Amino acid sequence: xxxxxxLIAEAPEKLQFILDSLGxxxxxxxxxxxxxxxxxxxxxxxxxxxxGELLDAGGSxxxxxxxxxxxxxxxxxxxxxxxxxxxxxxxxxxTLMHFRVRSTGEERWSMLQATPLLDAHGKVExxxxxxxxxxxQRRAEIGARFLADASILLASAxxxxxxxxxxxxxxxxxxxxxWCAVDLVEGEKFRRVEVAHVNPEKIRFAMEIEQRYPAPxxxxxxxxxxxxxxxxxxxxxxxxxxxxxxxxxxxxLRLIRELALASYxxxxxxxxxxxxxxxxxxxxxxxxRYTQADLKLAExxxxxxxxxxDNARLFEEVRALNETLDRRVAERxxxxxxxxxxxxxxxxxxxxxxxxxxxxxNGFVELLEKHxxxxxxxxxxxxxxxxxxxxxxxxxxxxxxxxxxxxGRSAMRSDPVKMETLAKEVWTELEPERGDREIAWELGPLxxxxxxxxxxxxxxxxxxxxxxxxxxxxxxxxxxxxAVEKDGQTVYTVRDDGAGFDPAYMDKLFxxxxxxxxxxxxxxTGIGLATVKRIIARHGxxxxxxxxxxxxxxxxxxxxxxxxxxP
Amino acid sequence: xxxxxxxxxxxxxxxxxxELTLEALEEHHLANEVVVCxxxxxxxxxxxxxxxxxxxxxxxxxxxxxxxxxxxxxxxQVLERVKGDPELKTIPVVMLTSSREEQDLVRxxxxxxxxxxxxxxxxxxxxxxxxxxxxxxxxxNEPPPGSVPRRGSQG
Numbered sequence: 001x002x003x004x005x006x007l008i009a010e011a012p013e014k015l016q017f018i019l020d021s022l023g024x025x026x027x028x029x030x031x032x033x034x035x036x037x038x039x040x041x042x043x044x045x046x047x048x049x050x051x052g053e054l055l056d057a058g059g060s061x062x063x064x065x066x067x068x069x070x071x072x073x074x075x076x077x078x079x080x081x082x083x084x085x086x087x088x089x090x091x092x093x094x095t096l097m098h099f100r101v102r103s104t105g106e107e108r109w110s111m112l113q114a115t116p117l118l119d120a121h122g123k124v125e126x127x128x129x130x131x132x133x134x135x136x137q138r139r140a141e142i143g144a145r146f147l148a149d150a151s152i153l154l155a156s157a158x159x160x161x162x163x164x165x166x167x168x169x170x171x172x173x174x175x176x177x178x179w180c181a182v183d184l185v186e187g188e189k190f191r192r193v194e195v196a197h198v199n200p201e202k203i204r205f206a207m208e209i210e211q212r213y214p215a216p217x218x219x220x221x222x223x224x225x226x227x228x229x230x231x232x233x234x235x236x237x238x239x240x241x242x243x244x245x246x247x248x249x250x251x252x253l254r255l256i257r258e259l260a261l262a263s264y265x266x267x268x269x270x271x272x273x274x275x276x277x278x279x280x281x282x283x284x285x286x287x288x289r290y291t292q293a294d295l296k297l298a299e300x301x302x303x304x305x306x307x308x309x310d311n312a313r314l315f316e317e318v319r320a321l322n323e324t325l326d327r328r329v330a331e332r333x334x335x336x337x338x339x340x341x342x343x344x345x346x347x348x349x350x351x352x353x354x355x356x357x358x359x360x361x362n363g364f365v366e367l368l369e370k371h372x373x374x375x376x377x378x379x380x381x382x383x384x385x386x387x388x389x390x391x392x393x394x395x396x397x398x399x400x401x402x403x404x405x406x407x408g409r410s411a412m413r414s415d416p417v418k419m420e421t422l423a424k425e426v427w428t429e430l431e432p433e434r435g436d437r438e439i440a441w442e443l444g445p446l447x448x449x450x451x452x453x454x455x456x457x458x459x460x461x462x463x464x465x466x467x468x469x470x471x472x473x474x475x476x477x478x479x480x481x482x483a484v485e486k487d488g489q490t491v492y493t494v495r496d497d498g499a500g501f502d503p504a505y506m507d508k509l510f511x512x513x514x515x516x517x518x519x520x521x522x523x524x525t526g527i528g529l530a531t532v533k534r535i536i537a538r539h540g541x542x543x544x545x546x547x548x549x550x551x552x553x554x555x556x557x558x559x560x561x562x563x564x565x566x567p
Numbered sequence: 568x569x570x571x572x573x574x575x576x577x578x579x580x581x582x583x584x585x586e587l588t589l590e591a592l593e594e595h596h597l598a599n600e601v602v603v604c605x606x607x608x609x610x611x612x613x614x615x616x617x618x619x620x621x622x623x624x625x626x627x628x629x630x631x632x633x634x635x636x637x638x639x640x641x642x643x644q645v646l647e648r649v650k651g652d653p654e655l656k657t658i659p660v661v662m663l664t665s666s667r668e669e670q671d672l673v674r675x676x677x678x679x680x681x682x683x684x685x686x687x688x689x690x691x692x693x694x695x696x697x698x699x700x701x702x703x704x705x706x707x708n709e710p711p712p713g714s715v716p717r718r719g720s721q722g
Contacts, residue, residue, distance in 0.1 A: 355665045359665070360581075360587065362688055362689055363690040366691065
């Protein structure tokens with residue numbers, strides 16, 4: 001097998017062929033820096049049409065055809081270029097060159113390695129430059145970074161999506177476009193939310209053109225086409241013919257030529273099958289061209305922007321819905337408050353207007369009794385007695401009913417309540433009712449509860465006085481009050497061995513004015529257990545009973561446990 | 568119409584209540600000391616010696632027994648006017664009412680009421696309550712200057 005060098009030595013024209021077809025640029029300079037050789041690729045990389053043109057431009061003037069830039073794209077100064085190093089006898093190693101081709105304004109990136117070629121005396125005779133173009137990779141990187149930055153913006157979008165889209169358009173310039181426009185579909189029209197360009201003068205200029213010559217709302221308008229098809233468009237090179245075709249008159253043509261539109265990509269912003277708008281990217285003065293890869297990137301961005309718009313609109317809808325709900329709740333609450341006030345004024349009237357005649361009946365019966373002392377027969381006296389008792393009882397009913405309704409309305413306290421102490425106090429309070437009856441009273445240890453002390457006292461009072469009352473017909477009785485802990489709640493139980501009741505009427509037990517015993521058997525207004533149930537319910541607890549006629553009754557109720565850290 | 572100055576001003580619109588109150592006070596021989604007004608406007612006229620009471624003797628009653636619910640000017644309004652008038656504000660006012668509603672109690676005390684009594688349904692208790700009230704305010708309590716002195720104590 002022959003070596004490459006041997007092959008070239010046999011037929012030097014082969015070297016020419018190899019260099020011409022090489023995917024990298026090769027240039028050779030003499031010791032003075034003058035270009036003496038360039039292959040076609042090198043000419044293209046440096047912005048020349050052919051090696052001949054590059055060589056004709058001569059040494060230093062060739063160098064003037066492009067301008068070195070730093071990372072951010074600003075002109076680079078005061079750096080020794082690799083070629084200079086090589087002319088000093090030093091190999092440069094691979095160095096990234098970022099430059100703008102002056103004739104086209106195009107930005108390019110290339111890796112350069114400059115190597116000195118020495119003569120027999122070790123002097124630099126030539127410099128060999130190898131150019132490896134990385135412009136496409138760099139552009140792809142910049143595009144990807146733009147997409148990433150824009151995605152972050154879109155993902156953290158606020159409900160003000162127009163502002164977000166504006167920011168994305170500004171981000172596109174100049175990394176991904178010289179011009180970026182965002183239009184939202186609004187009914188049959190478009191609303192342009194942003195036109196971005198690095199130069200505000202240019203934006204004003206473009207808006208003037210748009211005002212004088214508004215884009216037609218037909219197939220000649222890329223926006224209209226994209227909304228109809230839902231597909232992105234890319235034109236890597238806008239042909240002169242297209243400009244001529246879309247110009248309304250010579251003045252219009254002159255103006256759009258001035259914009260120097262070179263290449264464009266326009267993509268839909270879509271979400272859930274609906275086209276919400278169009279994003280347009282244009283390369284103009286930087287003379288760059290969009291590629292299929294750019295179209296894909298823009299389409300990706302369009303989808304993300306569409307989702308952001310959709311999300312923002314949904315968010316707005318939900319917010320509006322919540323507002324409506326809030327308003328409705330406020331209205332209903334006001335209506336409820338009205339109803340409550342009406343109820344209050346009703347009880348107020350009852351309190352006044354019902355109690356007064358009862359008081360009168362009572363008072364005048366008593367006066368009559370006094371006046372007629374000795375004149376009434378036994379039967380008449382009994383009638384008067386009955387009238388008085390009835391009026392007194394009716395008064396009691398009114399009072400009970402009022403305190404029951406007041407209890408439902410009044411504000412409730414939430415304190416730790418020592419249930420055992422409370423039970424002892426209530427039991428003492430019941431002494432007049434107990435009299436000298438023989439009652440075995442068993443008070444188990446009761447854990448403290450969390451609630452309103454006055455209301456909980458009423459609960460114990462009602463349940464224990466019931467127990468005392470319903471055991472009153474028997475010679476001896478047993479009444480127990482105990483508690484067990486269950487599922488973070490305390491279940492308190494009041495048990496007696498008295499008259500009990502028929503469990504068939506359990507559903508009536510806690511109703512207002514519901515009585516399971518006749519007034520002759522056991523007196524009462526039938527409001528005690530309704531009151532108890534209401535109080536327990538207001539504490540978030542539950543009450544239930546078990547009983548059998550003649551075999552006593554047990555009432556169980558739950559209350560929240562006293563909160564920790566409180567006495 | 569001229570009216571003597573009495574020691575007790577009873578403001579009560581209900582005929583029955585007025586009668587019962589007088590009966591109760593009669594048991595303690597205080598009925599002669601009572602003048603009855605049937606609504607708030609009349610009560611204010613009496614206190615200010617205006618209208619039909621223009622010609623009554625000068626001086627304030629020792630106590631006003633004031634029903635809460637009254638036609639025209641209600642009890643709370645009468646109370647407010649009495650307690651807001653420098654000439655009248657020293658007169659003790661006892662609110663007599665059927666109502667147990669708290670708001671009346673609170674409002675009455677805010678307006679400066681001296682006592683607040685819910686009329687008991689049971690007549691015996693009513694008599695007892697009025698006896699205590701009458702005895703305390705009309706007999707035992709030393710009335711503010713300008714009130715009519717107790718009969719018989721003038722010497």
